[in-house]
Amino acid sequence: xxxxxxxxxxxxxxxxxxxxxxxxxxxxxxxxxxxxxxxxxxxxxxxxxxxxxxxxxxxxxxxxxxxxxxxxxxxxxxxxxxxxxxxxxxxxxxxxxxxxxxxxxxxxxxxxxxxxxxxxxxxxxxxxxxxxxxxxxxxxxxxxxxxxxxxxxxxxxxxxxxxxxxxxxxxxxxxxxxxxxxxxxxxxxxxxxxxxxxxxxxxxxxxxxxxxxxxxxxxxxxxxxxxxxxxxxxxxxxxxxxxxxxxxxxxxxxxxxxxxxxxxxxxxxxxxxxxxxxxxxxxxxxxxxxxxxxxxxxxxxxxxxxxx
Numbered sequence: 001x002x003x004x005x006x007x008x009x010x011x012x013x014x015x016x017x018x019x020x021x022x023x024x025x026x027x028x029x030x031x032x033x034x035x036x037x038x039x040x041x042x043x044x045x046x047x048x049x050x051x052x053x054x055x056x057x058x059x060x061x062x063x064x065x066x067x068x069x070x071x072x073x074x075x076x077x078x079x080x081x082x083x084x085x086x087x088x089x090x091x092x093x094x095x096x097x098x099x100x101x102x103x104x105x106x107x108x109x110x111x112x113x114x115x116x117x118x119x120x121x122x123x124x125x126x127x128x129x130x131x132x133x134x135x136x137x138x139x140x141x142x143x144x145x146x147x148x149x150x151x152x153x154x155x156x157x158x159x160x161x162x163x164x165x166x167x168x169x170x171x172x173x174x175x176x177x178x179x180x181x182x183x184x185x186x187x188x189x190x191x192x193x194x195x196x197x198x199x200x201x202x203x204x205x206x207x208x209x210x211x212x213x214x215x216x217x218x219x220x221x222x223x224x225x226x227x228x229x230x231x232x233x234x235x236x237x238x239x240x241x242x243x244x245x246x247x248x249x250x251x252x253x254x255x256x257x258x259x260x261x262x263x264x265x266x267x268x269x270x271x272x273x274x275x276x277x278x279x280x281x282x283x284x285x286x287x288x289x290x291x292x293x294x295x296x297x298x299x300x301x302x303x304x305x306x307x308x
Contacts, residue, residue, distance in 0.1 A: 001066070001070040001075060001077060002075065002076045002077070003066060003076075003077045003078075003079065004076065004078045004079070005079045007078075007080050007086070007102070010078050010098070010102045010103070011102055012046055012076065012102065012103050013104065014103065014105070015044075015045050015046070015104050015105070015106030016045055016046040016048045016076075016103050016104055016105055016106060016107075017037040017040040017041050017046070017105075017106065017109065018048040018050055018099065018105045018107065018109070019033040019034060019036070019049055019050070019108070019110060020050040020051075020052070020108070020110055020114065021033070021050075021052070021110070021111070021114065022051060022052050022054065022153070023065065024059055024060065025058075025156055025172060026060060026065060026068050026069070027059075027144075027153065027171055027172050028144045028151050028171060028173040029111065029143055029150070029151040029152065031144075032141055033109050033111065033141060034049060034069070034074065035072075036109045037107065037109050038072065040109070041075070045106055045107060046076060047073070047074050047075040048075065048077075048103060049069055049074050049076070049077050049078070050078045050080060050098075051065070051078065051080070052080055052082050053079050053080060053082060054082050057204050057205070057206050058204055058205065058206060059153060059176070059206050061179075061202045061204070061205055063202075064179065068174075078103075080098075088118050089117060089118060090118050090121075091116055091118070091121055091122025091126055091130075092117075092130065093117075094117050094122065095122075095127070095130045096134070100134050100136075105136045106136050106137065107136060107137045107139065108136055108137070108138050108139070109138075109139045110127070110138075110140060110141070111141060111142075112124060112140055112141075112142065112143065113143075114127070114140075124138070128140075146170070156171045156172065157206065159171065160176065160207075160208050162209075163208050163211060163267045163270075164267070165208060165213065165264050165265060165266055166265070166266065168264075169264075169265070175216070175265060176208070176263070177262055177264065178199075178201045178205055178207065178262055179199075179202070179259065179260065180199035180202065180244070180259070180260065181199060181257060181259050181260075182197045182198065182199055182255045182257060182258050182259075183198050183199060183256070184198070196245045196246055196247050197217070197246045197248065197260060198243055198244070198246075199243070199244050199260060199262070200242070200243060200244070201242060207230055207242065208230060208264060208267070210230050210231035210232070210242075210270065211230060211231065211267060211268070211269055211270040211271050212228065212230075212267075212268040212270075212271070212288050213227065213228050213230065213264045213265070213267055214264075214268060214291075214292035214296065215228040215246060215262050215263060215264050215265060216262075216263045217246055217248060217262050217263075218260065218261045218263070219253075219255060219258050219259075219260050220258070224248040224249060224250070224251045225248075225249050225292070226246050226247050226248040226249050227268065227289060227292045228245065228246040228247075228262055228264070229243075229244075229246075230243075230244055231271040232271075244262055246260075247289070249289075249293075265295070265299075266292070266295045268288055268291055268292060269288070
């Protein structure tokens with residue numbers, strides 16, 4: 001998949017099938033739009049996801065979004081920074097300069113609340129009107145819903161902030177995860193017989209509340225079930241950064257320096273401070289691990305995922 005991060009370098013041969021939005025999360029609503037342009041793409045159109053970039057914290061990092069879109073089969077990801085010039089571009093200029101001259105759009109697929117151009121004055125009605133003038137088709141897809149509520153990044157952030165991981169995963173259509181390089185921790189896990197892996201979430205990545213979760217970790221092509229603590233390790237003295245520490249079931253490998261993706265499946269408890277390391281060990285091994293294994297067994301994870 002080709003990725004273009006500067007609009008000056010965005011020059012496609014066309015014709016293209018384009019969908020536009022922030023695509024923060026690539027949730028089920030976004031997937032509906034993307035799957036539609038992929039279907040149109042079978043008619044000979046270049047498929048383009050045009051994402052408007054803002055400095056807000058995100059459900060997906062750029063690398064995570066790229067990986068998902070590439071697996072879906074998208075041809076081009078255009079990441080347009082919402083700088084002063086783009087923010088002040090009129091809806092008409094955006095269509096003429098970006099959609100027509102640079103993307104050679106033949107089809108444009110968006111949701112019903114899509115807005116664009118200076119002060120968000122461009123809407124779907126204007127887009128359709130201009131499509132007739134410039135010769136591109138416009139298709140408006142209804143929003144994907146969870147019950148009566150439209151699925152949106154705002155809705156997912158609300159659920160993530162509450163620690164409702166199962167709901168988050170249902171809205172996304174895939175497990176919420178974070179990726180990073182395994183780093184050396186304090187080594188206290190080894191001293192109490194519970195060796196763990198440690199990583200730091202990417203900057204700008206939204207994370208669930210500090211606490212313990214049932215998770216699945218991936219290294220290369222291997223997967224391990226486990227429990228993960230998100231937080232600052234209050235029992236052993238907090239570091240000045242948010243960490244993701246995972247105890248992997250039945251894993252005895254040296255994984256330092258290896259990139260890992262930790263997928264979250266179930267909230268077990270909030271982070272808390274224990275009076276001693278022995279109390280922490282008791283909580284982890286007798287309660288947290290037991291509850292996680294029970295969750296995995298109920299959801300057939302023990303059969304679906306290997307332990308190494």
